[in-house]
Amino acid sequence: MPDSSSAGASGAMSQLPPHTEWYEHARAVWPVALAIVFEAFAVTAVALRIWSLRLSRKQKLADHDWAILVALLFSTGLVVLLILATVMGGLGQHAALLSDPAVQLVNFGKIYVANSPVWGAAISAVKISILLLYIKIFAINRTFRIICWIILGLQSAWFVGVTLSGMLYCRPLAFAWNPTIPGGKCGNATQAYLSAHIINLLLDIAVALAPVPILAKLRLKKAKKIEITGIFALGIIICVITIARIILIKDLVPLDTTYTSSHIFFFTILEPLLGIILACLPVLRPAMSQITSVFTGTRKSLLNDTDYTNDSKPRTIGSTRKYSPIAGGLDRSDSLTRPINDTGSFNMDALEQPDKAHEGKIIHITSTWDVERR
Template sequence: MSSMLSPVDLMPSGIEHGNITLVAITSVFTFLSTVAVILRFISRRISVSVKWDDWFSLIALLLAYGCLVVTVLDATIAHGGYNIEYYSAATLEKFLKITLAENVLYAASISFSKAAVLLLYHRIFNIKKSFRIASWIVGFLVAGYFITGECLLIFAYNPIEAQWKPWLPNSANFNIIATWYVMSSINMVVDFLILCLPQPVVWRLKMSRKKKILLSGLFCFGILICIADMMHIVCVVTQVDINNPTATEGTTGIWENVEVNLSVIVTCLPTFPSLISHWRKGPRSGSGSYDNEYKKSLNNGDFPRMGNSTTFSYGSGREQNSMDKVSYGSSYNMDHMGPVHVQTDVRVKWDGQSHHSLGSMV
C-alpha cells in the first residue's frame, strides 16, 4: 500500500465534481428529514405528549447530521474522489478515518430509526400477544444488527489502527467484502420485516376500507427504504474497490446518506395525519388548551386513532362542571383482535354528546 502513495498530494485543490453532487444530495435529504422531525414533534405536542419513539427519531436525525458533517469533511479536507496514487499518507489517513466515522454513524442512525418505528408499533398496536412477540423478535434483530455492525466496522483489522494506516503490518479478522454483503442484506431483510409487521393488524381493525388503505399506505412508505437498501447493496457489489476506496465510494456514499435520511422521514410519516387534521380545523380558541379541539376531532370521527393515548368517552346523561384527568386502563373486545388494553392520558370533558371513538394514534 505504501508504494502506491505519493510523497505529496497530487490531486487538484478543489472539490472533486462527484463529491459536490454527494454533498448537495446529502444536504437536501438532511433538510427534509429535519423538517419531518420538527413536524413530528409539533404533532406530538398538540395531540398528547412526546414519547420514546419520538426521541429515538430525534437521535437518528442527530446521527444523520453527523453523516452530513463527515461527508463534507470527506469532500474538503480529505479530498475524496481521486485515485489512491494521488494521495499522500497523511491525506489518505484522514480519508480513511472519516470513512470509518461515516460508516459507524450510518449504522447507528438507521438502527435508531428502526427502533423508533418498532416503539411506535408497540405503542399503538399493543393488542395481541403474538404481535408483541413478533415486534420484540424484530427489535432483537435490530439490536443485534447495530451491535454486530459497529463491532465489525471497528475491529475489522488487527491492529485496529490499520483501519486508517493500511501500510502497517496487519491482518484482516474476517472477509471484509463478504461481511459488507451479509450486513447489507440483513439490513434490507429487517427493513422488509418492519414494513410487513403492522399490516395484518391494520386490516383487522374495525374501520372503513378507505381508512384501512390510508393507514396501511402510511406504513408501506417503508418500501422506499428497502429500495435505498437495494441500491446501496448494488453499489457496494459493483463499484467499490477495496484497493482504491478513495475513487470508488462516491455513489455508495450517496445511497448511504439517502437511506439514512429516508429512514428518518418514513419514521415520522405516521404522525402527520393528526397534525393535518389539527391544521384543517384552524387555530386553537378559548384558553389555548388543545383539550377542546382534541375532543371535537374525536367526535367528528376524523382519522382513525389508536394507542396508549386513546380516549374512550362515555355520555353520562348530564354534564359535569369540571375537567377530569382520565388515567385508567380498561379492556375492550374488538372481534377478531382479542382484548385491547387502553391507557388514556388526555383531559376530556364528559358530557352527553360524547361517544365511543378511537383516540389519537400518534
C-alpha cells in the first residue's frame, strides 16, 4: 500500500505545470524584445552622430565621441548578458520550474555577477561623454569646467567602487553561484545595491542639471533656449529609471531571483541605452537637417549647422563681388564658402569678417554665383 506522504508528494508534483521553453514566458520575452529595440535606437543615434561629424567636415572623433562609443560597446554587452541570462540562466522563469536548475542557476549566478561591472562601465561612459561635451561647449566658463571635471572624477570613482563591490561581494567569488563551497560568505546584497544606486542617482541629477544655470543666461530667443535646455534636461528621464530600479529591489525574492529580477535586468539595460540616445541629441543637427531636406525636397546649406571657425575645412570657390552691397561693402569674394549654384541661408560669422556690426546676422542669398576654379 503506498505511503500517504508519497501520495501527497506525487499529487503536488502533478499540480506543477509542465516544463516550457523560455520564449513561452512573457516575463522572459518582453525584456529581451525591448532591449533589442532600444539597442537598435542607440546604434542608430551613434551612427547619426558620426554622420553629423562628417557633415561638419571634422576630420577626427572628439573625446566625447570616443566615450559614447565605449558606452555603446558596454551597453551592447549588457544586452548580450540579458539574452544569455534568459536563454541559459532561466531569467523570467520561476526557479522551481526550471528544466535543469543545477546548471541554469549556476549560469544565472555567473551572469548576475558579471552584469554589475559591465553596467557600471556603460553608465559611467555615458555620463563622461556628456560631461566632456559640456566642457567643450562651455569652454569659456572656467568655473563650470571645474565643476564638470569634479563630477567626472566622482563618476570614475563610483565606477571603481561598483566594480570592486561586485568582485568582492562574495568570498570566494565563486560562492555567488555555488553556495555549497565550504566557508564561503556574501555581504548584504540590499545595502550594496541601494548604496550604489543612490549615489548613481545623485550623479545623474548633477549631470542633468549642471548646464541649466548657464543656459538660462545665454542671449537666445526664448523658443531656442527652451529647446536647448529641454535637450539637456532630458537626463531627468535617466533619474526616473534609476529611481524605478531602487524601488524594484523590494520585489526581489532571494529564493526566486530568476523570476523576480527580470525587471531589474531590463532597467539595467534601458538606463545606458537611453542615456546614449539622449547624449547624442545635441550633436545630431547636421544629420537631421540632411534627412529633413530629403523628405522636403530642398537642398539646405550646412553652413547654418556647422562650426567653420574651429577645426573644419571648407572648400573655397571664387565669386563675383555682387554681395558687397548686401554685406555693407565687405569684400571677401576670394574666401566665400558655398555650394555652387545653390540657394539658402548664409551665416555671416562663417566669413570671419572684421566688421563686428554684421556679427551674427543672416543674409538670404538668392543669386547665382559666377565661379572660377583656382
